[in-house]
Amino acid sequence: MSLSRLEVLSRDMIAELLGVGIKRTNIIMREINSSGNVSFIDNPKGRIFKLSKRGAAIFDVNYLHGWSLLEHRLMRNWTLIHENEYSLEEMVKIGDISVVPDAVIKGDKIKFIEIDRKQKWKANVNKLERYAALKETGAFQKQYGYYPRLIWIVEMESRIDKIKKCCSELDLPIEVFHVGEIKSVSNR
Structure with a gap:
């Protein structure tokens, strides 16, 4: 179920x-x-x-879990309801670099899911920098032949371009969606 x-x-x-x-x-x-x-x-x-x-x-x-973080979990779940293989809030750690995505899709291609409802911009930047540090290790590329794509879901449209720009500077593969688009994300 x-x-x-x-x-x-x-x-x-x-x-x-x-x-x-x-x-x-x-x-x-x-x-x-x-x-x-x-x-x-x-x-x-x-x-x-x-x-x-x-x-x-x-x-x-x-x-x-109680009813806390309800909106956050609903946003995350729209991205996952059609996925068969995924984990929730599982730590990804390589050496001393770690990050905890909101979800990891483990189908044909691994994808990291992040939900940004109302967190401070600095929290996004810090997390993106940790993803970039993971990428720099080359561990994913060596094991899978690619670095997993980030799927970032935002509530504020003003964040879309900022996140894309930051990822471009960090050379991270990303797709950013507004919360209104998330029903279509699971089919990607």
Whole structure:
């Protein structure tokens, strides 16, 4: 179940995953909710679901996040709902250089996913510099024949060109998307 892997899903995400409409999704989730396996909150963007303690026990989920960082996780999850192989917030470390992407897609080509909702610009620059330092080691290129592409999702459109410019200066492969475009990212 994707809810056990992605932590939270919106009603729209569930409908897309199941290939059904919102009405059918409501019926399905009402039934699952009545079993006590999920909990939900109503959000301006629609109803959001996560596993309850009971649901986490059924799916052998050892962690159960609260509702914090909800918007951040929803933005990340839109990029992942059609992916089969990925990890969430897994440290990538080569020597003494490390970075923790919001997600790593591990399909045919590795991709690092980063979500920028409201973080300070300096935090973005620091993370990009760590990615550049990882690239400079040549470890990915030696093992895979390429350096993974960065997929950066931003809430502020003004950040798109700034991130692209910074990546150009650091020689990093990147695609930057506004949050309004993220539903299409998973098909890339």
